[in-house]
Amino acid sequence: VAPQVPSRLDVSAWELRGIEQAGLSPHPWLADPVNDDLWLFKPVEIKNGHQQGEDWAESVVAQVSAACGVPCAPVRLAHRHGRDGSLSRNVVPDGWRIQPGSVLLAGQVEGYTSRAQGRPGHTLENIHLAIRDSASPPGFGLDRLSGSDTFAAYLMLDALVANRDRHDDNWAVLQRAVADASWSLAPSYDHASSLGFSLRDVRRRRLLSETDGLERWAARGTAWRFEHRPGRPLETLVELALRALQSCDAAARNHWVDRLHALDAGQLETIVAGTAGMSDAARTFALELLTHNKTRLLHGLHAAQGGGS
Numbered sequence: 345v346a347p348q349v350p351s352r353l354d355v356s357a358w359e360l361r362g363i364e365q366a367g368l369s370p371h372p373w374l375a376d377p378v379n380d381d382l383w384l385f386k387p388v389e390i391k392n393g394h395q396q397g398e399d400w401a402e403s404v405v406a407q408v409s410a411a412c413g414v415p416c417a418p419v420r421l422a423h424r425h426g427r428d429g430s431l432s433r434n435v436v437p438d439g440w441r442i443q444p445g446s447v448l449l450a451g452q453v454e455g456y457t458s459r460a461q462g463r464p465g466h467t468l469e470n471i472h473l474a475i476r477d478s479a480s481p482p483g484f485g486l487d488r489l490s491g492s493d494t495f496a497a498y499l500m501l502d503a504l505v506a507n508r509d510r511h512d513d514n515w516a517v518l519q520r521a522v523a524d525a526s527w528s529l530a531p532s533y534d535h536a537s538s539l540g541f542s543l544r545d546v547r548r549r550r551l552l553s554e555t556d557g558l559e560r561w562a563a564r565g566t567a568w569r570f571e572h573r574p575g576r577p578l579e580t581l582v583e584l585a586l587r588a589l590q591s592c593d594a595a596a597r598n599h600w601v602d603r604l605h606a607l608d609a610g611q612l613e614t615i616v617a618g619t620a621g622m623s624d625a626a627r628t629f630a631l632e633l634l635t636h637n638k639t640r641l642l643h644g645l646h647a648a649q650g651g652g653s
């Protein structure tokens with residue numbers, strides 16, 4: 345039986361409640377008429393007549409994230425005034441406000457400059473310092489983990505899904521609007537740049553058919569949104585994630601490694617098969633990439649534990 349691929353939700357009639365200015369281009373905040381929840385609508389890009397896959401990438405990553413228990417904004421696929429796109433549900437609870445990493449780091453890291461060449465100051469160490477007192481996102485049952493422990497999971501997720509866009513405005517913290525000591529890391533959002541979202545199907549098919557094609561493509565997944573020096577090799581997303589997991593205490597690290605281990609092929613197939621807007625080549629590529637990156641992460645963790653490779 346062919347899996348039921350859910351259709352897109354038409355949100356053309358949803359009430360416009362505001363315009364988000366924080367991203368690369370402004371996006372509308374829309375209210376779900378059923379329960380008044382706010383969702384950010386992000387239309388897909390069309391480059392040279394080619395519709396990219398930001399929307400299905402967001403959807404697949406949100407589901408993979410949920411399957412691993414990594415806090416993430418829920419995503420739905422949508423359609424608005426003739427444009428395909430994704431919806432990301434507001435992660436800011438009533439009475440809280442969101443503060444992007446760029447603002448947090450600017451207040452406390454000397455030499456940090458947002459969006460500058462080489463991403464000066466956007467390092468794992470500085471992020472850990474900036475969020476060291478934060479809790480994990482509220483409402484995800486992770487009260488025993490800290491904000492830093494959870495940030496490591498975002499980097500593990502990024503490595504798994506080949507998300508190269510974790511810049512300082514693509515992570516944030518949540519603070520109470522009324523000053524009080526409690527604050528937390530915000531759930532993860534903006535996973536549009538994942539799973540080879542911008543590739544064309546011919547390229548996907550070629551990479552899948554060549555010996556080590558996908559593996560070589562995956563190895564070029566570098567952490568270029570984090571500090572790096574010109575002329576020096578960039579750290580891969582997998583290397584950065586391993587470093588972040590190693591810097592967690594053992595209980596937190598084991599928690600995430602167990603969740604990654606438990607993510608099985610059947611679960612991934614169900615997620616990918618149930619996501620609208622993907623071609624067969626995009627589905628195969630995404631699945632093979634997820635499987636390969638999971639293996640890279642687990643091998644790296646095993647080696648770091650003294651298990652060799």
Ligand SMILES: Nc1ncnc2c1ncn2[C@@H]1O[C@H](COP(=O)(O)OP(=O)(O)O)[C@@H](O)[C@H]1O
Binds near residue numbers: 365433533
């Ligand atoms: N689910 C969400 N809840 C609250 N704020 C969000 C959410 N998703 C995105 N934002 C805010 O909107 C900005 C733009 O969204 P983002 O998904 O990063 O789009 P872009 O691809 O344009 O960067 C983010 O930097 C963040 O401040």
Ligand SMILES: [Mg+2]
Binds near residue numbers: 513
């Ligand atoms: Mg963004």
